[in-house]
Amino acid sequence: DGGITQSPKYLFRKEGQNVTLSCEQNLNHDAMYWYRQDPGQGLRLIYYSQIVNDFQKGDIAEGYSVSREKKESFPLTVTSAQKNPTAFYLCASSPLLVRNTEAFFGQGTRLTVV
Amino acid sequence: SQELEQSPQSLIVQEGKNLTINCTSSKTLYGLYWYKQKYGEGLIFLMMLQKGGEEKSHEKITAKLDEKKQQSSLHITASQPSHAGIYLCGADRTSGTYKYIFGTGTRLKVLA
Numbered sequence: 001d002g003g004i005t006q007s008p009k010y011l012f013r014k015e016g017q018n019v020t021l022s023c024e025q026n027l028n029h030d031a032m033y034w035y036r037q038d039p040g041q042g043l044r045l046i047y048y049s050q051i052v053n054d055f056q057k058g059d060i061a062e063g064y065s066v067s068r069e070k071k072e073s074f075p076l077t078v079t080s081a082q083k084n085p086t087a088f089y090l091c092a093s094s095p096l097l098v099r100n101t102e103a104f105f106g107q108g109t110r111l112t113v114v
Numbered sequence: 115s116q117e118l119e120q121s122p123q124s125l126i127v128q129e130g131k132n133l134t135i136n137c138t139s140s141k142t143l144y145g146l147y148w149y150k151q152k153y154g155e156g157l158i159f160l161m162m163l164q165k166g167g168e169e170k171s172h173e174k175i176t177a178k179l180d181e182k183k184q185q186s187s188l189h190i191t192a193s194q195p196s197h198a199g200i201y202l203c204g205a206d207r208t209s210g211t212y213k214y215i216f217g218t219g220t221r222l223k224v225l226a
Contacts, residue, residue: 004156006156031213033213033214035216040123040218041218042118042202042216042217042218042219043202043204043214043216045214045215048213088154090156090157092157092214094213099144099145099206099213100144100145100162100164100206101145102145102147102159102162103147103159103204103213103214104159105149105156105157105158105159106156107155107156108154108155108156110154
């Protein structure tokens with residue numbers, strides 16, 4: 001079955017640590033996205049990528065980094081510079097970066113700072 | 115900047131009742147998407163609307179986009195506990211090079 005797989009489902013980070021969230025898709029989609037979801041704030045775009053080896057900052061990129069070395073993979077690193085990383089992170093993909101095409105989402109990773 | 119506002123923020127209904135969730139945009143919508151999210155899980159795509167006046171249905175859920183393409187509604191008929199979750203509207207950005215923006219969501223609880 002085609003889809004988007006995020007791992008791990010739950011992640012705990014100590015203060016000052018970098019952590020990486022995995023996102024893999026086998027839908028052959030060109031575009032991939034990372035969103036952060038906080039209670040009462042909806043989804044906010046962190047980074048997006050249209051093609052391999054290219055990615056762009058979204059609305060809240062500070063403290064995060066990404067890579068797109070393969071079409072199928074778009075990992076997100078939450079760095080120690082991110083002041084409030086505790087949130088639910090969602091990865092999504094869409095066929096192209098064009099209008100009127102829906103995005104498909106992974107199951108999310110819940111990150112908690114301990 | 116473009117924003118999507120959803121109302122109500124939360125909704126509790128008795129099983130069997132009808133309900134409506136609204137999504138209003140500050141700018142004309144190009145693509146309008148409805149998603150459902152179960153607590154702590156990813157988003158499940160429900161429907162996409164593109165044209166003014168368009169209406170789509172899937173099982174007991176109907177989504178409409180107004181003629182001016184600035185407001186959409188999601189209507190659930192004869193609600194069931196399985197309808198419970200968070201409903202989010204999303205839209206294509208009207209400017210910029212990247213896509214989706216999302217509303218803050220409506221939390222629906224259906225009492226059996």
